[in-house]
Amino acid sequence: MPIRVLLADDQQLVRAGFRSLLEMDPDITVVAEAEDGVEAVALTRRERPDILLIDIRMPRLDGLAATRQIIADPDLEAVKVIVLTTFEVNEYIFDALKAGASGFLTKTVDSEELRRAVRVVADGEALLTPSVTRRVISEFSQRPVNDLLNKSAQRLGVLTDREREVMAMVAAGMNNTEVGAALHMSPLTAKTHISRIIAKLGIRDRTQLVVLAYESGLVSPSRS
Known part of the structure; x- marks a missing residue:
């Protein structure tokens, strides 16, 4: 179709x-x-x-x-x-x-x-072009630690260590194949992990996952 x-x-x-x-x-x-x-x-x-x-x-x-x-x-x-x-x-x-x-x-x-x-x-992939991603990183690098960051970080408490690792990789711009290769799993397994993360966090898609990763401090501009 x-x-x-x-x-x-x-x-x-x-x-x-x-x-x-x-x-x-x-x-x-x-x-x-x-x-x-x-x-x-x-x-x-x-x-x-x-x-x-x-x-x-x-x-x-x-x-x-x-x-x-x-x-x-x-x-x-x-x-x-x-x-x-x-x-x-x-x-x-x-x-x-x-x-x-x-x-x-x-x-x-x-x-x-x-x-x-x-x-x-x-x-179902995120669509953040390199120029837009740089702007997202720049925006969060200028934000002080605040209640929003703390609350966002608390939301990640439902995730396992492996799911946090996968989330950080997606936020860094990696696709299913790249995440799978880095963690020695198939792209389908990587996609399953990402779908589970999205469901646990109650967010809409990968783009929202990327924003939340920066907003929570899971990924920081210095690590990107």
Whole structure:
């Protein structure tokens, strides 16, 4: 089955361009287009796409607010959101991640990277480009130890030592194959560990796992 994508952007030419790029490969299909956040939420509920590609700046309801509504809807748990914007701005990155987005891309992304990003997120992987990851690391390196860090660290108490080790590797940017090789296990076993960690922590996906790893102090910028 092809990966089903919903496009949300207030510019028709942008939507047409992304549709053309995405549908160059037969394993990706665009099921609908939305021109604002309100329509994006409605179409997501109707179409149940695998991936929602949504712009941040849109009329009536912006992309971040729309993402929050979608993430909060238990019936849309399977929908993964990739946020699009023109510029990599720190406040957008952290607002998008806090809203529950699984990935973040700029509109300057090339066609191959765009399709790869859709496949990565559809497969349950985190989508943090190197430039975005550097910004995440930089942000947490400037934060003092506080109650949020302590509370986040306490959440990791449900994890075993091996699960903490796996979580740290994922936060460092390693995929299933790399984690498996480092710990002498199969990629499938590594994926099972990661799925169990996500379930134990009550988070949505790997992107949230990465943020929590830094937020809790499990991974620090000096170790990344």
